[in-house]
Amino acid sequence: MDPRAGGFLTARDPAVFAGAPLDAIKCAAALLMVGDHVDTILLDGHAVVLWRLGRIAFPLFCLVLALHLARGADPGRYGLALLVLAVPTQAVYAAAFPYGTTEGSILFTLATGAALAAFLDRAGAMLRHLTFAAGLTVVVAAPNLARTAVDFGLAGILLPPALLLTLRDPPVYVPWLAAVVVGLNWHGWHPRGETAWVSALTDAGTILVCVPLAALAASGLRGRRRFLPPYALQAFYPGHLAVLVALRALG
Template sequence: MQLFPNPCIRQKPGTLISPAAIDAVKAIAFLAMLLDHFNTLFLSPPEPELYAIGRMAFPLFILTWAVSACRRPENLQQNANRQWGWAFITQPVFALTFSTQQPWYALNILFVFAAATQLLALHHRHGRKGLVAGLVLCGSMTYPLSPASYGLQGLVLALSAAFWFRSSATGARRVAAVTGAVALVTMNGITHLKSSPGPALMFAILPTVVLPFVATGCAGLILRAHQDRFLPARCFYYAYTGHLLFFLVLRNI
């Protein structure tokens, strides 16, 4: 029995969000991530407004990943292999760049996409046994992903998004939506909600929930009629590793 009975988007590509809009969302997410990393590494104290903008980066990246992951399930293992490779290549640069902000064992964000894609690939190839193996793999990575890459909530959001896009059953999609919403709301600032409710809501929780929908909606409306992609394929891997390397050099200078 397959968890994702219909491994494709229910709507034709472009009717949900066009390829050009997906690239626009990816570009917005990358710019938000740049501001967030610059704020963390070079501003003391960090600016809360830049922190708030940075909260939309990961959910937007999850959206673009989930749309891509659901299109060709036969390529899932190939995609997972590529993501594992880039995650391991990037890890030394990531660890050195954030050596004063994060513990040594903290994993970069590419490991979230690699683990989630690997679960989908195992399930597609081996059914329930593959699903169990993928869940064990993701579970083993929640701790090292927690300091810098959203941990359990990040993995749950990724898998919920993939479930929502890949399933054709209304009930299953509702479960995925609720699960993803819980992960999204608890991803940032929830631990500070009791002690500092105002800042936690304004600069962490609300930006995480609201800004991704605003960015996606604007990109979809502006580029609805444009179907052609404008970003090079796999540019995110180079941009992610490259910006970390640039910030590392800049810090040393």
Template sequence: MDQQDAAERVAATPYTLGSGARELLKWLALVMMTGDHVAKVVFGGYLPVASELGRVAFPLFALVMACNLAQPGADLGKSIRRLLFWGVIAQPVHALAFGGWLPVNILLSFVVAALVILALERQRAWLLLLAGGVLPAFVDYQWIGVAVVVLGWIGFRRRLWWLPLLGLAALCWHNGNGWALFSVPVLLAVGRVRWTVPRWRWAFYVYYVGHLALLAAYAQLLR
């Protein structure tokens, strides 16, 4: 009986990327995303290498977020409020930079994914219908993007390492290329090292809004 209990505890323990590794992956993804945004706004949509690496940014963000939310004691409500706050601030400059209000910026996309996870945890059918069925129509990568986060969250919590690959495969189909799968070796390589990267939470959000504001200013000067 003791051995069975121990086995169940191991099976229920989420795979853990260290805090430093998660922070490093988040900043790597932000740099990749910045390059992709510059390619879209400054170079008319495509810049070699930068545009390809941009396809890696979203799955890295999604898997890091999934791992964060899978940690014991993760505060879903706090994460949703923080993402919503900064996502609302970022949305006007995001719209000015890219010439439209839809799809919404990535922070609001992750709000939708977190709401789906909240609905699953609290068994709220109406919230699941809204967040999983309706709201993805307004976010980048739509239902596939939300699925990458949710499948990653389930995979980290249940130790089903193959499950996030289904979402990444769908993302590759959506993008028309296989670059999203490159996020897996990047995550594994970074995750094997114990990094001591400080957690600059506010700096991350300020940078995200700031780089969009600069791109928005550039886009408005050209119009």
């Protein structure tokens, strides 16, 4: 199969997603993120459909990160740019979510994930496998430890390297990617009436189906120029949170 035919796991050439395809993935992630945050901030978690679809947003953002790194982006500069945005945004994040006072936003998760992805990309196979095995053991056996510090916790940090290495060598790293995706919501909030493991597996199935489909659809735009202004998402992330917090304050 021609690697430029599109798709997620089959697109071995990340250049397929340069320009408009990558912007399309970003827009899909942003839209799903807003729905999730509307549910959390304004609807008190009652719109389960918005919440469930929102589970796809973070993996899409991680896919964008992995594609940038696979195309040769400097991981140091990439991570630093995320941290420069994360620090001033944290106050807005804390105002939006009750756990924001003790937990870093998704921007800190992505920055840490970018650093780990760059490290494991240069590491040997044994260290890669040991890292995923040890990390997922903590996710399952010590959820309180695994979910502290940043949004999506340890599993969220493991997702960018799992995606990057899957782009490099799908047969070897797809199992780890699937396991990390399950771990994203293993001990998280779940809808009333669902057990935690059923919810985690449902969310994992949704992610593992929808993320490749989104990438496949976006690859249809290959060859077209990007349409988002530079730093559009950097402004959009704190901006949409501030608007939702203001709407909540207005009742």
